Amino acid sequence: MPDVWTHLICGREVLKPVREDFREMARREMKLFNFGCQGPDFLFYYNFLPWAGDKRAVALGNRIHHESCGLFFRECLKYARTSPGEKSLVYIMGLMCHWCLDRAAHPYINYISGICRGDRPGEEKLVNNHKRVEAVIDSVLAKRFLNIDVRKVPVHREISLGDNLPPEVQALYSHVLPLVFGADCTSLAGAVVLNKSYRDMLAALRVLHDPRGVKRLAASLYDLVSPRVANMRYYFYGTPVSDPEAYLNEGNRPWCHPMDPGEVHHESFPDLFRRGVGETVEMINLSLRFVRGEAGEAEIGEKITDISHSTGKIHSDEREMVHFVPVLP
Ligand SMILES: [Zn+2]
Secondary structure (H helix, E strand, O other): OOOHHHHHHHHHHHHOOOOHHHHHHHHHOHHHHHHHOOHHHHHHHOOOOOOOOOOHHHHHHHHHHHOOHHHHHHHHHHHHHHOOOHHHHHHHHHHHHHHHHHHHHHHHHHHHHOOOOOOOOOHHHHOOHHHHHHHHHHHHHHHHHHOOOOOOOOHHHHHOOOOOOOHHHHHHHHHHHHHHHOHHHOOOOOHHHHHHHHHHHHHHHHHHOOOOOHHHHHHHHHHHHOOOOOOHHHHOOOOOOOOOHHHHOOOOOOEEEOOEEEEEEOOOHHHHHHHHHHHHHHHHHHHHHHHOOOOOHHHHHHHOOOEOOOOOOEOOOOOOOOOOOOOOO
16 A cells, blocks of 8 residues: 555654664554554545445544644643653654654655646546555655565554554544544544544555555456546556656756745655654654653744644645646656
């Protein structure tokens, strides 16, 4: 499944320079840390089959990605300060890895994949481009960092925590989500929805594991005859691309923020990845100082702000992401 590996590798890279006490704590709870590195994405898998009805958990996952990210993390840290426990702390720091990598890399990913809103002519070719781009990046990074072929290694094992989420993680969400998003998300923040989302994520990753490419082939045939553009095949890893430069930009060609054609960047994907890792390390160090009473609310309020996972901008900046040059035909 695209993107899971990149987030796992980010967490692994964060653990190298991060303070030693946290590294040891994370290694004792490695799968939980890995699951934290997947961020709120597990909510996107709730009822993941297109015809399965209720998508409220998906909507909540989107809200956590875009709205009040700073408030969400500050409330998580306040919870960790008053309810100390290794598991919730390791999980929160995993979530921070997800946030820092997403906000650093998503403007670029969106620029090279485009965003399909479905209301413009010819846009249907953009359906699942984001997934397709992230799948390529996943396979390149997994080869470079871990020397593995993502088609062959079942990723769900890296984040498998048993039948249910640990009670500490459930308790964290049940406390924090209503504080940040209001009382109307109380039922969504309960054990039933959280555990089902987690189990649905593992089930989806198991289904998408396709070491012989048979399922991808079937999905390609479905795409050919499907009346609606779904581009289902892009959910499966394909043959590695021979030249990933169009995805990685290691030649540092200019690109712009999708919200602002005047904001020109030259970073490669690996540059953005390194930035995400560095920012996470700083944030974890600050967070641990806060949880241990060595930093105050003013300091986390100043440094942990409402930056959206998908735009990398403060959430109140409502400009639309409309400037992109998709790399894919
Ligand atoms: Zn995410």
